[in-house]
Amino acid sequence: MLTNGLLRDVTEEEVATYERDGVVRLRGILAPDLIARLGQGINDALYGQWEAEGIQTYDASATADQLDAAGVAVLSDARAKAIPQEKRGRFVSMIGANTINADIRALAVDSPLPYIAARLFRTDKVNFYDDQTLMKEPGTREYTAFHTDEPYYHLSGDQVCGMWVSPDVVTEDSGAMRYVRGSHRWGTFFKANVFVSQTSIGDLMPEASDEDNQVQLPDIEGNPDQYDILTYPSEPGDVIVHHSNLIHGSGPNYRGDVTRRAVSFRYAGEDVRYRFHRSVPPQPHHTYDLKDGDRIDSEQFPIVWRAE
Numbered sequence: 001m002l003t004n005g006l007l008r009d010v011t012e013e014e015v016a017t018y019e020r021d022g023v024v025r026l027r028g029i030l031a032p033d034l035i036a037r038l039g040q041g042i043n044d045a046l047y048g049q050w051e052a053e054g055i056q057t058y059d060a061s062a063t064a065d066q067l068d069a070a071g072v073a074v075l076s077d078a079r080a081k082a083i084p085q086e087k088r089g090r091f092v093s094m095i096g097a098n099t100i101n102a103d104i105r106a107l108a109v110d111s112p113l114p115y116i117a118a119r120l121f122r123t124d125k126v127n128f129y130d131d132q133t134l135m136k137e138p139g140t141r142e143y144t145a146f147h148t149d150e151p152y153y154h155l156s157g158d159q160v161c162g163m164w165v166s167p168d169v170v171t172e173d174s175g176a177m178r179y180v181r182g183s184h185r186w187g188t189f190f191k192a193n194v195f196v197s198q199t200s201i202g203d204l205m206p207e208a209s210d211e212d213n214q215v216q217l218p219d220i221e222g223n224p225d226q227y228d229i230l231t232y233p234s235e236p237g238d239v240i241v242h243h244s245n246l247i248h249g250s251g252p253n254y255r256g257d258v259t260r261r262a263v264s265f266r267y268a269g270e271d272v273r274y275r276f277h278r279s280v281p282p283q284p285h286h287t288y289d290l291k292d293g294d295r296i297d298s299e300q301f302p303i304v305w306r307a308e
C-alpha cells in the first residue's frame, strides 16, 4: 500500500487552503518510522555518500562568501552577522539525492507523499519530478532568498508542488519556511535567483540567462510589512506543501544547538507537460530527451500515483 505510513487523510479544508493560499501545512500526517528514515537519509546523503557517488552538493554559505567578496549583495541581518566565524554553520543542499540514497528514494516514490499530492491536485495521476535536500547547520547565517520554483523546473502546468519535510523541530529561530500567501495566483513568471541573494542567476551566469518574460522578484525581505507572509514552524510528522509558483524562502538558523534539515520533494499532476527553461541550473542526473509539450511520464519522472 502506497499510503502505509499515512497517519490521517488530507481534509477537504486542507485541499481548499492549498488552492487558495498556495501552501498548506499538514500537521502530524507522516508516521515516525518514515521521519526516522528521512533523517538517516539526509545525514547519509550529505555526509559522505555524495562524494562516493559523485553527485554535486551546493555549499550556499561558500557561494554567499564569494558573492560578498565580489560585491554582490547577500541577504543578511545584524543577528546573523553577529554569529562568530568559529560558530558558523553551513547551508548545504543537494538536488537528486533520491538517485543515490534508498531512504530518500523510498520517501519520494513509495510513501504517502504521492497520494497527498493527488489529493491536493484533485488528480488521478502523479509523477515524481525531483528532490532537494537542504541543511542549515547550527549557526547558519544565510537566508534562502524569496523565490518561486517554476524557473528551476523544466515543467509547465498548474499541478506542480514542493513538499517540504523535516525530521527536526524547526522554529522561527532555526529557519522556519516563509510563504507569501496567494502569490501563486499573481500570474508573474519570476527570475531564478542564487538562493542566498536576490540577484538573479541570469545576471551572474550568461549560460543560464533569464527568459524574456521573466521578472525580477520584488524586495520582500526588505519590505515584509507590504506582503502577507506566513511563517510555518514544523515538527517531525508535518508536511508543508507549496505550489511551485508560490513565493517562499526562509531565514538563517540562528540557533547554535540545532541543525535544520529538510527534503523538498517535487510532484507533478495530470495537467503538467515538459517545458525547457534556460534558467534551470543543469543537473547531472537529468537526461534531456523530452521535448516541449511532451507528457513527462518516463523513467526519470516516474508515475508514482494512479487512482484505482
Ligand SMILES: O=C(O)CCC(=O)C(=O)O
Pocket: 134, 144, 149, 162, 163, 164, 248, 249, 250, 262, 264
Ligand atoms: O529550505 C529552504 O530554505 C528552502 C526550501 C525551498 O526553497 C523549497 O522547498 O522549494
